[in-house]
Amino acid sequence: MIETPSLVDQYCHGVLRTELGLGTFEAQLARTEGPPAPGTTLFDTQTGFAVRRWCPPLLGLEPHCPPALYLARRRELGVLEAGRRLLRGSGITTYLVDTGLPGDLTGPADMARDGDAEAREVVGLELLAEQVADTSGTVECFLANLAESVHGAAADAVAFASVAGVGHGLALASEPPGPGEVRGAAGRWLAGRRVGGPLTDPVLLRHLLWIAVASGLPLQLHAGLGGPGSRIDHTYPALLTDFARATAGLGTDLVLLHGYPYHRHAAHLAGVFPHVYADSGAALVRTGARAATVLAEILELAPFGKILFSTGAHGLPELHVVGACLFREALDRVLGTWVADGAWSPEDAQRVARMVAADNARRVYGLG
Amino acid sequence: MIETPSLVDQYCHGVLRTELGLGTFEAQLARTEGPPAPGTTLFDTQTGFAVRRWCPPLLGLEPHCPPALYLARRRELGVLEAGRRLLRGSGITTYLVDTGLPGDLTGPADMARDGDAEAREVVGLELLAEQVADTSGTVECFLANLAESVHGAAADAVAFASVAGVGHGLALASEPPGPGEVRGAAGRWLAGRRVGGPLTDPVLLRHLLWIAVASGLPLQLHAGLGGPGSRIDHTYPALLTDFARATAGLGTDLVLLHGYPYHRHAAHLAGVFPHVYADSGAALVRTGARAATVLAEILELAPFGKILFSTGAHGLPELHVVGACLFREALDRVLGTWVADGAWSPEDAQRVARMVAADNARRVYGLG
Amino acid sequence: MIETPSLVDQYCHGVLRTELGLGTFEAQLARTEGPPAPGTTLFDTQTGFAVRRWCPPLLGLEPHCPPALYLARRRELGVLEAGRRLLRGSGITTYLVDTGLPGDLTGPADMARDGDAEAREVVGLELLAEQVADTSGTVECFLANLAESVHGAAADAVAFASVAGVGHGLALASEPPGPGEVRGAAGRWLAGRRVGGPLTDPVLLRHLLWIAVASGLPLQLHAGLGGPGSRIDHTYPALLTDFARATAGLGTDLVLLHGYPYHRHAAHLAGVFPHVYADSGAALVRTGARAATVLAEILELAPFGKILFSTGAHGLPELHVVGACLFREALDRVLGTWVADGAWSPEDAQRVARMVAADNARRVYGLG
Secondary structure: OOOOOOOEEEEEOOEEOOOOOHHHHHOOOOOOOOOOOOOOOOOOOHHHHHHHHHOHHHHOOOOOOOHHHHHHHHHHHOHHHHHHHHHHHOOOOEEEEEOOOOOOEOOHHHHHHHHOOEEEEEEEHHHHHHHHHHOOOOHHHHHHHHHHHHHHHHHHOOEEEEOOHHHOHHHHOOOOOOHHHHHHHHHHHHHOOOOOOOOOOHHHHHHHHHHHHHHOOOEEEEEOOOOOOOOHHHHOHHHHHHHHHHHOOOOOOEEEEEOOOOHHHHHHHHHHOOOEEEEOOHHHHHHHHHHHHHHHHHHHHOOHHHEEOOOOOOEOHHHHHHHHHHHHHHHHHHHHHHHHOOOOOHHHHHHHHHHHHHHHHHHHHOOO | OOOOOOOEEEEEOOEEOOOOOHHHHHOOOOOOOOOOOOOOOOOOOHHHHHHHHHOHHHHOOOOOOOHHHHHHHHHHHOHHHHHHHHHHHOOOOEEEEEOOOOOOEOOHHHHHHHHOOEEEEEEEHHHHHHHHHHOOOOHHHHHHHHHHHHHHHHHHOOEEEEOOHHHOHHHHOOOOOOHHHHHHHHHHHHHHOOOOOOOOOHHHHHHHHHHHHHHOOOEEEEEOOOOOOOOHHHHOHHHHHHHHHHHOOOOOOEEEEEOOOOHHHHHHHHHHOOOEEEEOOHHHHHHHHHHHHHHHHHHHHOOHHHEEOOOOOOEOHHHHHHHHHHHHHHHHHHHHHHHHOOOOOHHHHHHHHHHHHHHHHHHHHOOO | OOOOOOOEEEEEOOEEOOOOOHHHHHOOOOOOOOOOOOOOOOOOOHHHHHHHHHOHHHHOOOOOOOHHHHHHHHHHHOHHHHHHHHHHHOOOOEEEEEOOOOOOEOOHHHHHHHHOOEEEEEEEHHHHHHHHHHOOOOHHHHHHHHHHHHHHHHHHOOEEEEOOHHHOHHHHOOOOOOHHHHHHHHHHHHHHOOOOOOOOOHHHHHHHHHHHHHHOOOEEEEEOOOOOOOOHHHHOHHHHHHHHHHHOOOOOOEEEEEOOOOHHHHHHHHHHOOOEEEEOOHHHHHHHHHHHHHHHHHHHHOOHHHEEOOOOOOEOHHHHHHHHHHHHHHHHHHHHHHHHOOOOOHHHHHHHHHHHHHHHHHHHHOOO
16 A cells, blocks of 8 residues: 655645536536537546545545535535535645636635645746736836746745746747847737736747746646647647757756646656656546556656656646545555566555655755 | 447448458458568458457357458358348447448448448548539539538438548638639649549648538548558647637537547547547457557546447448447446446446447437 | 567667666666756666666566665676676577667677677668768768668668668658759768768768668668657657658568657558568666556557567666566566457467567568
């Protein structure tokens, strides 16, 4: 039996503060472009089945109970109390919370209190830049404020995260853009932008990534499965190779989030570049009963000191629970099988489990 | 034990009407560019081994008997009687038969009679366009007849299928081509074409796909493993993303056939877009003893209401048998394991099995 | 129990002749761009764990003993004696040794003597061309010597190998470059080159590949995982499709090395083209405890007569041991499971095992 007394969720979001009905809950189970097809439901997915397996017992119900029964019980307890029971039942001891997505989600302090755990902030670069743009009158002012904001955020946060970078190949060129190029792009963006408008300009994204690299904080980059509007072949981790090569030796670590269905490729990069790390968790929430296989695929090429657990959970504390439970069960099954086969020693298996569950993240993010 | 009393083969072809020798039978086991390498045989493939496992008992022989013995027995029974025994032994209750490939193959009515099953027609778009071209004297006549033929076919068929579309990236642009562009392409194609010449012009293929979308019938698109002359990275399902986004909400479903080795990517698209479905069967015939794993990989990201069984069989009734047997066994093994592990409830497993085996296809294709 | 009395390692390198310390040994366990990240070690990889599992018993130690203890024992025996014990313990009966990489490695004769086995040479095309360039004064002289050297090497070697070809898409165009193009490229390369300078010009690489094709010897092409400085998506086997189609029927076989993480795609090409073969070994050394799954994935699409075993080992005899042990164990597990499930007959399983382990390689390389 592999044990992981500590569990550092190196990438997640907060949870929704409002009561949810069956439909609003279901909408959080997957990232789709449109409502479920007629005659189908997002509860009939690996994520939906995993939620129904792991979460009802934490609220006093039988595993696999019907969604409507579960939602009724959740509302009966109230969003706050249900959230507390779920987060505390997850076994996660530290949350690194990306605050860079829109929506009324709990922050790191809430997650720490509700989950009876440690919590630290991961700053989303795109939202930071958009907020700076909202309050900067001129290009010069924007660029100065941007540099200062990233620098300031680095004092408290444990990492920066970028969602958009990987989807824009040009943003990952192997050199920062020149000052004139940046000023031109900033001018065009600010001129055409309304308050709250998203940052998608590849030159500015590239500028932003290189400012973040200069901060020395680990930089988390989304790869593989993206949100609505993205195209999966544009988030192929191999597209990061040149950026990884260009940032080698600068003292800043790159963490590839998600990866799936390119997790073997992400693991490969973690094997080639000393400063590149691979995420082993977020994909498990999406693949449910297949989590052990997906985890095993990540464990093929990535050195064991370069793999980090996360849930990637967003909106529902159920997803933190599922991410943690699937990870622990998958780790136990995969490493346990290798020990039973004689391929690994029991001591090595236990040591690797603790590295992936917590110790690697503690070292990379400088946690206590 | 998972049960699937109904089995809708949502994509297959008819079978050859002539007696086959060892060599002509072997040539149907794989899609190659050239004869087997010296010293090798296509019987030594997953498909060949699967045929030798499942089919001999249906003709009164031992499993895994030598190919020559099997072929002798097959000829002894005669192609018609052997085909009847095989198709009736497959457990398939409905065949959706693509009549759009060349060759003297049985049609839907034959399949229904020989297999003691229901059968409906899937109309291949490329062959339809080629037949229209064979009988149209002018560009205007061709384009008018083409629209009318597609419209007419939609009255009886349950779906349209396109083989060539995915191999020609331009054919999948996110807008239909303009009328002038279509006329120009049609003129060039008709002028350079002899009777029977294949349609490969990307503008005309694009035009054809959009006419089919307008019909409202489900549109089956080949992705992944293609036939001779294709290049596998040109059939990457991610290349369909823009076309899927452009056709969302128009009321026409897209069904991605095959998928393998990109079946995880096809499943992803089925998860993102409400009108996109993933095929779970044709890849199994090619991967034989590995069918359970391939099926499990499709079950990672695709919502369970978006997965459809097929055999993709062509030419040999043995391939319908193998497709059905591998699917049922793989489904039983994969879902049965998840139930045994506590990951899924027995009721959910049984429900999902029936959805994938038949119910999803009944809903998508409007079967009785 | 599947038995493989003969084992032909169809692609490996020699071993280092010098005593190794912990750090120099560790550096051979993976191909990285830079030293291990602080707090990590390359012993904590699948390859490192596999070495610790299989090799200590061959030197009289317990499996999974600490690296420092193993290295101390290795130095105690001496590099020559340790190498002998390891190679002779691998079970490999024939080594095909690529002599085309730099470094002071043992050659085929050493491998035969130390390993008590047969050994034949595989000639690396790039190194051959570089050596010819070192000693050729003019473009005409270089090109004439190059053709003669390839022709001469073909008399003794069993195969040619190209590392760089796949990384340079243009090198794999479907026609040889014209004489003027070759002369121009050779002139530019020789003019800008110092002695020992590597060949990376795509026109010359293409020229070289086509000279090799004309020799009739099997041509081994690296695909998938490459060395430092490469980019994995540039070694995608599908990029070889046009070259494979262009060389079909010329009488020269192409062997795709490595493949992983694109081994399913490499297996697909081996299924489509009669003269294309897939390597089933080198990926196992990198994936260790996952070897059975990776091997099974290769066995999906590749005809069983088209799969060849190798270790891809380089520098450490431990890697030859690990490659051979992982392969035999994986083969036994994968085929044994299929036999137990009734999917394959025991006779077929044994026959396929011997084909992949040795017989296919004997046929392709014309070994006695």
